[in-house]
Amino acid sequence: MIPSYDFFIHPMYIVELRKDVWSDDPVPAKLTYDKRKYDIDIVYRGSHIRKLKKKSYHVMFYKPKFFQGVQELHFNSEFNDPSLIRNKLSLDFFSDIGTLSPKAQHVLVKVNNRFEGVYLQLESVDENFLRRRNLPKGSIYYAVDDDANFSLVSELDKDIKKKLSLGYELKCGNEHSEGYISEFIYQLNTISRAAYEKKIVKYVDVDKYLRWLAGVVCTQNFDGFVHNYALYHNEETKLFEMIPWDYDATWGRDVQGRKMGHDYIRIQGFNTLSARLLDVDVFRKQYKKILKDILSHQFTVEYIKPKVEGMHEELRPHIVQDPYVKSKIDVFDSEPSLIFRYIEKRREFIREHLDKL
Incomplete structure (x- = not known):
């Protein structure tokens, strides 16, 4: 049974929202859920x-x-993904391969009694995210633009960053949070090649980073390397971990919903940290082993198929009622086979390139 949310937004406030879609100033509203x-x-x-x-x-x-234990939620229309399942499929996949990942579930949304269709409800990555998983307190940083590139150089103006925390928005943390991220960015760039294996492990959970990298490479999220993620600095271990976010442009489709080739992203990925870690023989072998293990278990049609078919079957009766996507029901029906073909071809591509690591 798909949960249903009824929102009431006063018409005056709807006008206000529509007047400037780029505004981040919220308006008051009411939500009815489960009476x-x-x-x-x-x-x-x-x-x-x-x-x-x-x-x-x-x-x-x-x-x-x-x-339900949270202070905020995100409701994504998934409008550019004709399957409406890629984001959830990806976030669940990351969780399955050992990466911290937000929970996602499909829901039905009404606004002022008008059915707005099928949405994806996304858990916010914040202190409650940590609490629900019994994780130690820590700082959480959202990557908000391309300056979250793990480099000393700005992606936006190609000059040395004025602040090493550029590209990040602090979601939760303390007075030391900016210092933690700045130190991390500085060290990952300046530790010598000879000392990298021994020193970088003081700043980042390498195993979890490599699992995250494998997840991005399998799903082919092009923006995933310098955007579409959050960082968690664990107060107990003092290490950084990656958390994926916004993964609808995956499994064979790009951000516009167009078909994407299975060979679009190399298996080494991108960004400075990935390059420096894979430059270390021990880490490169570790990454290769992680990829091989994922190819044998989670990144297979056999493993993914029941998940895709289950979501497709559950959503279909509501897709035909969704005012925004019901006219594309034929595309929706063809999406599972497109995803399965993508997995087969991408698996083959990754296998062929494992020796280049």
Whole structure:
């Protein structure tokens, strides 16, 4: 049974939202869920997706303050993904291969009694994300632009960064958080090649980073290397971990929803940290072993097929009612086979290139 959310936004505030889709200033609204009412703030979310007909929403709870243990939720329209399942499929895949990953579930959304269709409800990556997993407190940083490239040089103006924390927005943390990220970026770039194996392990959980890298490489999220992620600095281990985010442009389709070739992204990935880690023989062998293991277990049609078919079957009755996508039901129906073909070809590509590591 897919959960259903009923939002009421006063028409005056709908006008306000539509007037400037790029505004991050929320408006008050009410949510009814399971016969209970909640006072919320709501605003459009995303970057390029704000221009789409089917809007995505960021919801913050303030009375009561918590909803099922969370203070905020993201509702993604997944409008550019004709399957509507790629984001969830990816985030679940990351979790299966040993990477911290937000929970996602499909839901039905009504706004002012009008059915807006099928959405993907995404867990916010914040202190509650850590609490629900019994993880130590720590700082969480969102990669908000291409300056989150693990480099000393800005991706945007090609000059030395004025601050090493550029490209990141602190979601939760303390007065030391900016120092942690700045030190990490500095060290990962300046530790000598000879000392890298011994010293970098003081700053990043290498095994988890390599698992995350394998996940990006398998799913082929082109933006995943310098964007589409959050960083978690664990206060107990003092190490950084990667958390994936925004993975609808995957499994054979790009950010515009167009078909993407299975050989678009090399298996070494991109960004400075990936390059420096894979320059170390021990880490390169470790990455190769992780990839081989994932190819044998989670990145197979046999493993993914029941997940895809289960979601497709559950969503289909609601897709034909969704005012934004019901006219594309034939494309929706052909998506599972497209995803399976992508997995087969991508597996072959990765296997062929393992020896180049």
